[in-house]
Amino acid sequence: MFDSNEKSPTVGNIFAENPKISARNVTVYYGDKCAIDDVSLDIGTGEVISFIGPSGCGKSTFLRCLNRMNDTIDICSVAGDIRLDGEDIYDPTIEVVPLRARVGIVFQKPNPFPKSIYDNVAYGPRIHGLAKTKDELDDIVEASLRRAGLWDEVNTRLDQSGTGLSGGQQQRLCIARAIAVSPEVILMDEPCSALDPIATARIEELIFELRNDFSIAIVTQSMLQAARVSDRTAYIHLGRLIEVGEPSSIFTTPQHDLTNSYITGRFG
Amino acid sequence: MVASNHISSAFDQDLKEMSDKITKLAELVQKQITAATQSLATLEDRGLDKLIKRDKKVDTLEAEIIEQAVQVIALRAPRAEDLRHVLVMQKVATILERMGDYARNTANRTKVVLVDGANLVPVSKVENMSNLLLTMLENALEAYHTGNRDLAVEVRNADVEIDKIHTALHKEIIQAMSTNPDGLVSGVHLLFITKNFERIGDYIAGIAEQVYFLTEGEFIDNFRPKADKTSWNA
Numbered sequence A: 001m002f003d004s005n006e007k008s009p010t011v012g013n014i015f016a017e018n019p020k021i022s023a024r025n026v027t028v029y030y031g032d033k034c035a036i037d038d039v040s041l042d043i044g045t046g047e048v049i050s051f052i053g054p055s056g057c058g059k060s061t062f063l064r065c066l067n068r069m070n071d072t073i074d075i076c077s078v079a080g081d082i083r084l085d086g087e088d089i090y091d092p093t094i095e096v097v098p099l100r101a102r103v104g105i106v107f108q109k110p111n112p113f114p115k116s117i118y119d120n121v122a123y124g125p126r127i128h129g130l131a132k133t134k135d136e137l138d139d140i141v142e143a144s145l146r147r148a149g150l151w152d153e154v155n156t157r158l159d160q161s162g163t164g165l166s167g168g169q170q171q172r173l174c175i176a177r178a179i180a181v182s183p184e185v186i187l188m189d190e191p192c193s194a195l196d197p198i199a200t201a202r203i204e205e206l207i208f209e210l211r212n213d214f215s216i217a218i219v220t221q222s223m224l225q226a227a228r229v230s231d232r233t234a235y236i237h238l239g240r241l242i243e244v245g246e247p248s249s250i251f252t253t254p255q256h257d258l259t260n261s262y263i264t265g266r267f268g
Numbered sequence B: 001m002v003a004s005n006h007i008s009s010a011f012d013q014d015l016k017e018m019s020d021k022i023t024k025l026a027e028l029v030q031k032q033i034t035a036a037t038q039s040l041a042t043l044e045d046r047g048l049d050k051l052i053k054r055d056k057k058v059d060t061l062e063a064e065i066i067e068q069a070v071q072v073i074a075l076r077a078p079r080a081e082d083l084r085h086v087l088v089m090q091k092v093a094t095i096l097e098r099m100g101d102y103a104r105n106t107a108n109r110t111k112v113v114l115v116d117g118a119n120l121v122p123v124s125k126v127e128n129m130s131n132l133l134l135t136m137l138e139n140a141l142e143a144y145h146t147g148n149r150d151l152a153v154e155v156r157n158a159d160v161e162i163d164k165i166h167t168a169l170h171k172e173i174i175q176a177m178s179t180n181p182d183g184l185v186s187g188v189h190l191l192f193i194t195k196n197f198e199r200i201g202d203y204i205a206g207i208a209e210q211v212y213f214l215t216e217g218e219f220i221d222n223f224r225p226k227a228d229k230t231s232w233n234a
């Protein structure tokens, strides 16, 4: 076992065969507080990667680096190199709006716009000009709602407000909204934390269906969920990427003391 | 190797209870093997019926451990070393219960041998075999309790000695039977008794393999030295 006291490099394979995103030496500060400490990791094309770790370890912070959501936080500074298809996403010439269409995000708390169900999903395709006609837009909305497993529940009330849906439906609406712009990567920050087991199972099934078309990075507090949905699981501790590997090995034979303590529920 | 230091102290408690039961079961099985051997070695009934009755206790303890394993898996979803530990305790309980069955069977057969009265082979040789088994079992249990991988491998490889003893005794008994027709009944039972002991050796090696899995997280390679030749030259 690797010793928990020294600052060891990440255990396991940080590389992906066919990387969609390559993060190298990413370090994030909020003011003078370090939240992510020298993390390097690839996210493969078509890969589902999950992030686990204690509260406050930096999972959301790392996720938000991947589509520059941290830009919206004044005191947040990001160093290192993050590439999407080999292109530096922090390059000054990169525009964040199209970047966020390519790398979509679904938050822990569903945040539908105070608009109709239809407009929630149509919003992205409209601003990115993805539909030429109303029919095309209708098709995108229907297809997205179907993929998110919500169509059957809402197709008779598309004009009603998205905020009037249940929590689980709102979350699926946000997922429909994210996939409506055909992103290449979907970031999900604890998408199921407020959902019941059935709604959770639906979202996991959705992730399973989306896995080949998108790269998915998901933060989850549920180790079972991480084990079920992901190709690789990454364990973060105090801003450091401690270990990454297939769930079948991370959850049976973790190599690092810190990973072991966390997944077996011990004092670390 | 009692897992501890969980944030949930109730989980620690569950694992400790299971582990304590394994200790109890192991001690009981040791007692059963010892008792069966004593009657055979002295050619005197030293409480064989009591031994046979005690086998129920072995069965009950095994059932309790398995039930508790199911509970722990269902309620606590153990992971990594904890999951292995629960699986291993369940498996070891089953192995110990089987060993108990062989001790009971040996007691039943010993009763016949005592009635029959034929003294075919020096029973001290069977006693030696049993003593070696008890040492192996002691070591296997120590390896389990201390998580000692090397000792586990040693125990597993020591089973080859039991095989050799069994092969030699097997020959000797058959030889004695062929020259002493009055001893046929005892001879047949002694053959089964030594076979029981040979099987107990395999089971102890099985416990050692579980310890290896527990500490290493993978199964020991399947090659195990074997020297039981009784089915070739019988």
Ligand SMILES: Nc1ncnc2c1ncn2[C@@H]1O[C@H](COP(=O)(O)OP(=O)(O)OP(=O)(O)O)[C@@H](O)[C@H]1O
Pocket (backbone or CB within 6 Å): A030, A035, A053, A054, A055, A056, A057, A058, A059, A060, A061, A062, A073
């Ligand atoms: N906007 C912010 N301003 C200042 N500090 C922040 C901000 N967001 C996060 N932090 C700090 O950065 C660290 C990492 O936070 P982050 O939200 O990334 O953790 P997390 O792993 O997602 O935790 P949780 O599981 O609770 O969501 C924490 O110490 C947190 O207090």
Ligand SMILES: [Mg+2]
Pocket (backbone or CB within 6 Å): A059, A060, A061, A189, A219
């Ligand atoms: Mg978070």
